[in-house]
Amino acid sequence: MDRPAFTQLISALSGDRTPRVWSLLVTVFGELAQEREARISGSVLSQLTELIGIKPEAMRVALHRLRKDGWIDSQRQGRNSAYFLTDWGRAQSAAASPRIYASEPESDDAWLVLTDPGQPAAADATGGAWISSNMLIAPRPPELAGLFATRIDAGAALPGWMTGKICSAETAELSRDLAQRLQVVQRSTAQSSGLSPLQCAALRVLIVHSWRRIVLKIPALPDRYFPAPWAGAQCRQSVTALLAQLPKPALADLEAVIAG
């Protein structure tokens, strides 16, 4: 795809927002270099982020910060540097991947958990949402005594004061916006083929990153419990379709392209 057309595609996907570079690089490593021995050269990182519209200086600052925070490390490779996830960074990345890349909602059920209002007890809130100080909606039954828990009827409707605690209005709006942008990308990529491996990688990174910013913010609860205009189900569907349609380039191919 020629450069102007690709820039237009990137802009249709990300809009006016420039992604936060630090966070975007976490997505790059998670998408392309999550394996233990994987290394990404500085050149590939530069070209990839430049395609997404990130300035070289911003990328260098972000790489520095990621290294300082223990996410990545680097080693010299001739005149170039190669970057890779630390053990800790890889663990973080691996922990988030199932949620980011899931083609199905994590849970189709939810449990209502209540703790003693007079004596709040800790409950495992992983993946769940606190509705009030003693009221939790959780994707699985808790294993703590002194709690009350019941599976929520499949047909039960959640009132606004509950759905608003499951997902903010802003995040619901973000998901609707992204669902529309992903549809545009699906139409564009279906019509025009001929993406280079680097373009493919950049597009995949940006798709994954856009969805990651939403999906890691929300509880792992059924989509039907989210407030309007939540469009997470559409986003998940489009992301899955696009990732299947856009072949994931091997790191070695990207390095070869750059070197060539």
Next chain:
Amino acid sequence: MDRPAFTQLISALSGDRTPRVWSLLVTVFGELAQEREARISGSVLSQLTELIGIKPEAMRVALHRLRKDGWIDSQRQGRNSAYFLTDWGRAQSAAASPRIYASEPESDDAWLVLTDPGQPAAADATGGAWISSNMLIAPRPPELAGLFATRIDAGAALPGWMTGKICSAETAELSRDLAQRLQVVQRSTAQSSGLSPLQCAALRVLIVHSWRRIVLKIPALPDRYFPAPWAGAQCRQSVTALLAQLPKPALADLEAVIAG
């Protein structure tokens, strides 16, 4: 049954407690004279309550209060007075009867109902129990918007801070005590027959009254949600068995016995 044996039976049933006469008379009218045209003579009331251990003066005071409160009214019949439920009293009595005389628990299911903690809404709490200001356990699903409601899993266990709001420790103790007393009565009445119609009526009244004092205090929720040592299921079973075993005398027969 001779008088000492019967007195012993009454005492086994009611223990040291003398029932509140006013309340006991409500049971008497509900048990014997709930029909629109039913009248009970002062003589039958006297003999019935005396068999239960109530002093004539206490009964007169209670009758006066019941009339003042609009439960009953009276009319002269020759040298005697006849008492009967007012329309309002009959309505109260009829409303309570299904719960008092039920041989099965009212509901085998329960719904958890939550109202907005920030903006408490009215919910129909009839037969239910408030666990906290915005948390209700109800015998049926509510029909109000803005509430959350889900049927409680059949297997869900309620923690102590919930069961304690469904039934107080005192009421649970009362039920255990009554269950034991009813068993004694069941053994006694199974061995010895020969109760007079008036004794039969007095015993039925006291059995119904003992259970009524408990059952009208508690929500219409499944027995499994009540705290130990709740024995309501046993009480219900014993009351049902005893009422089936002790024939209910017709008012006319009681009046005839007294007149004779």
